[in-house]
Amino acid sequence: MDRSILEGDPHAVIEGMMIAAYAIGATAGWFYVRAEYPLAVERLQKAIQACKKNRLLGNNIMGTDFSFNVDIRLGAGAFVCGEETALIHSIEGARGTPRPRPPYPVNKGLWDKPSCVNNVETLANVSKILLKGADWFASFGTETSKGTKVFALTGQVEHSGLIEVPMGTTINEIVNEIGGGVPQGKTLKAVQSGGPSGGVIPAKYMNMPVCYEELKKIGSIMGSGGLIVIDDSSDMVALAKFYLDFTVDESCGKCAPCRIGGKQMLTLLDKINRGRGKKKDLEQLKQIAFAMQKASLCGLGQTAPNPVLSTLKFYEEEYTNKLLDGKTEEK
Ligand code: SF4
Incomplete structure (x- = not known):
């Protein structure tokens, strides 16, 4: 989503x-x-050069006493470097790990x-807000989530791609009206929002407006x-495991709740998914998730349990259907 903004309109971000x-x-x-986004880097470089040539960047911009120089730093694609203190460390040339805040x-x-x-996305909106005014921007969206939002719509949907919609657009409008619905005659089971640290939203919430508050609720x-x-043929336990696998892999390992908790959750999920789990494993999953949410140092560890917790909340029977259920003893 951010890559496409940088590729499509780098000047908006620079401005x-x-x-x-x-x-x-x-x-x-x-x-x-990210170094893995070469087109975004190339276009950004060109746009910076053009600004410098036209004296919109550099010393004493357009003869004023305002000087501003910019530089590009390439990241190696670590998910945790989206956390601001890890990002800062990475720019400084240090290992990209978060630190406690404050400061x-x-x-x-x-x-x-x-x-x-x-x-x-935030920076790309600034010049438009200055040009058209805050009231114009606030005229889009809901009472508390203003403006528009770019989403990367993917998965089992007829038309995948990037979409920009006013905050508060419903899942139904996004999936069916914009995305063309679920293909191959299947039905919608859920939508997963927020990337690997997000949660699932079951189809019964189709008319829920997508905004910060409703998603949090x-x-x-x-x-x-x-x-x-996600269509009705999807296995929600396997889905949760897929996302947790990613966040465990991307954990920087600095703090124990995330480093150890994530691994333990993954081991339990794997056991359940292989049909070897017991009811107490579900309880343990919830307990570790709670500890990770409360004690992890950064957002990665705090939100990593989301896919597991939300699938457990809405599709617990898919977990219990995989349990040993007393038929075979756990080894
Ligand atoms: S929560 Fe995870 S990613 Fe964040 S600092 Fe701790 S170990 Fe690193």
Whole structure:
């Protein structure tokens, strides 16, 4: 989602960063982009060059006393480097691991200087809001979630791709009207929102407006803006295991709740998925998930249990159907 914004309109992001820099008196900015997104990097480089050539970036921009220089730092694709303190460490050339906050980056950030860390989508909106006004932006969306949101609509849906919709658009509108519905005559079982750390939203919530508050209420998040459509043939235990596998792999290992808890949850899920689990394993899954949510150092560990907890909440019978159920003794 952010990659496509950088590829499609890098100037919007640069302009947003320049306005932010002007507002807070910053003189230097960094774009942190995955090296695996070469087209985004190339277009961003070209756009920066064009700005420099036209004296929109650099020293004494357009003859004023405002100077602002930008640079691009390539990341190696670590999921945890989306966390702001890990991102800062990575730009500094250190290992990309989070640190406790406070101090927050606004007080002590890049090279210990006060820093403002923002997402690509946020920066891309800034110039439009300044041009058209806050009321224009607030006219889209819900009472508490304003504006529009870009989603990456994928999974078992007729038309996958990137979509931009006003906040508060319902799942039904997104999946059926924009996405063309579930293919091959199958029916919608759920939608998974928020990427690997998100949760599932069962089909019975089809008319739920997609916004920050409603997603939170149901145990999911906006996260990376991913919306994965799941049809009625999907195995929710296997799905939860798939996502947990990813977050365990991406855990930086710095704090024990995430490093050990994630691995333990994965072991239990694997046992259940192989038909070797017992009822007490479900309880243990919930307990470890609770500890991870409460004690992990960063958002990765705090949200990693979401796919497991939400599938357990809405599809517990799929877990219990896989349990040993007293027929065979656990080895
Ligand atoms: S929660 Fe996970 S990813 Fe975050 S600091 Fe702890 S071990 Fe690293």
